[in-house]
Amino acid sequence: xxxDAVTGLDREELRELLAETIDADVAEIRDGADFxxxxxxxxxxxLEVVVVLERRYGIKFAExxxxxxxxxxxxxxxxxxxxRECS
Numbered sequence: 001x002x003x004d005a006v007t008g009l010d011r012e013e014l015r016e017l018l019a020e021t022i023d024a025d026v027a028e029i030r031d032g033a034d035f036x037x038x039x040x041x042x043x044x045x046x047l048e049v050v051v052v053l054e055r056r057y058g059i060k061f062a063e064x065x066x067x068x069x070x071x072x073x074x075x076x077x078x079x080x081x082x083x084r085e086c087s
Contacts, residue, residue, distance in 0.1 A: 011072070014076055015029045021049050032072075050066050061078075
């Protein structure tokens, strides 16, 4: 289990949220698995992922940041960064 010490963001909780949002098995959400290439996420589903993350964590992504929401690892890192900026 990985929890960011500053933000309290739990990587496994994020993995479960992403799996639920894109209707995938939690085991398929590997740290480096690309949502588009590995899991077949299309642009509409990718936008839904961003909206779910913004609502869940109370943050806003810039359009350029949305492009990095492609793997669990990059999403976790971006969320930690955004949550640190808010605290």
